[in-house]
Amino acid sequence: MSAVVSEELRVVPLNVPIGAEIQGVDLSRDIDRGVMRQIEAAYDRHSVLVFRDQRLTPEQQIRFSGFFGPLEIHVLKAYLLQGHPEILVVSNIRDDEGRFIGLPDAGQTWHTDTSYRQKPSRGSVLYALEIPHAPDGRPLGDTLFAGTAPAYDDLSPEMKAMLAGKKAVHSYGRRKRVPGSQRAKLTREQLDQTPDVAHPVVRTHPNTGRKALYVFSGECTGIEGMPEARALELIAELTEHCIRPEYIYRHVWRRGDVVMWDNAATLHLATPDYELPQRRLLHRTTIEGGVPR
Ligand code: OGA
Ligand code: MN
Numbered sequence: 312m313s314a315v316v317s318e319e320l321r322v323v324p325l326n327v328p329i330g331a332e333i334q335g336v337d338l339s340r341d342i343d344r345g346v347m348r349q350i351e352a353a354y355d356r357h358s359v360l361v362f363r364d365q366r367l368t369p370e371q372q373i374r375f376s377g378f379f380g381p382l383e384i385h386v387l388k389a390y391l392l393q394g395h396p397e398i399l400v401v402s403n404i405r406d407d408e409g410r411f412i413g414l415p416d417a418g419q420t421w422h423t424d425t426s427y428r429q430k431p432s433r434g435s436v437l438y439a440l441e442i443p444h445a446p447d448g449r450p451l452g453d454t455l456f457a458g459t460a461p462a463y464d465d466l467s468p469e470m471k472a473m474l475a476g477k478k479a480v481h482s483y484g485r486r487k488r489v490p491g492s493q494r495a496k497l498t499r500e501q502l503d504q505t506p507d508v509a510h511p512v513v514r515t516h517p518n519t520g521r522k523a524l525y526v527f528s529g530e531c532t533g534i535e536g537m538p539e540a541r542a543l544e545l546i547a548e549l550t551e552h553c554i555r556p557e558y559i560y561r562h563v564w565r566r567g568d569v570v571m572w573d574n575a576a577t578l579h580l581a582t583p584d585y586e587l588p589q590r591r592l593l594h595r596t597t598i599e600g601g602v603p604r
Pocket of ligand 1: 424454582
């Protein structure tokens with residue numbers, strides 16, 4: 312299925328309820344605003360966009376991403392690209408001193424980015440420079456995306472009624488850490504800068520008005536006004552529901568891919584099934600978002 316929305320731009324929905332491949336556009340170019348608006352409409356509608364065979368300088372990635380909103384500068388300063396703080400390096404590669412050149416363990420549990428903030432990121436743009444492969448040539452390090460709007464749609468009317476108006480507590484300080492994580496524990500100061508926040512369990516997309524689940528095990532530690540045990544049970548149940556196979560788009564990476572996702576309508580998960588000398592290197596830009604409603 313292919314919908315022609317301009318002479319060269321093609322939006323090809325992937326065979327799952329979320330995701331579309333955008334063909335016929337070279338992101339290194341200064342793209343016409345009308346075409347950019349069509350890309351943004353596809354982003355809002357499909358939640359994950361895939362562009363293949365791109366070649367981007369940091370400046371070009373920053374310019375493309377900047378169309379969707381101001382870009383964030385990540386708190387992990389050690390992993391920002393020299394001279395381009397808008398770019399967060401995501402990588403398992405180590406430098407001569409043995410230090411990781413990028414964030415080695417991004418996203419190894421299901422999550423949406425920075426939901427523990429008042430204003431979580433709208434989304435991110437990941438550009439693949441190096442992708443690890445198995446000895447048989449199969450790409451490794453896939454990223455999985457779950458569509459939380461179709462997952463919401465499929466809830467029972469009783470469940471929808473029960474969740475209406477509820478707020479979940481998102482906690483950076485108390486969230487579950489990835490087992491064996493090599494990341495430093497948060498300092499007192501970092502914890503003070505990231506107090507717990509409550510967001511609607513069901514959020515309404517700011518551009519499309521579509522409802523989506525916005526709650527998941529790990530970072531959500533409770534639901535306001537609900538006993539903790541019951542809340543954790545419900546959070547776990549809703550998370551399991553969101554990550555059912557029918558809501559998942561699994562991205563198998565190729566060098567030159569650009570993938571962008573919408574944190575208001577997806578969860579995502581990295582697959583840590585590779586290790587050096589299998590190298591993974593991506594450049595990430597992150598778009599500011601608003602308060603979830
Ligand atoms: C991220 C993230 C997943 C991946 O950058 O926010 O979760 O597969 N990345 O690198
Ligand atoms: Mn992430």
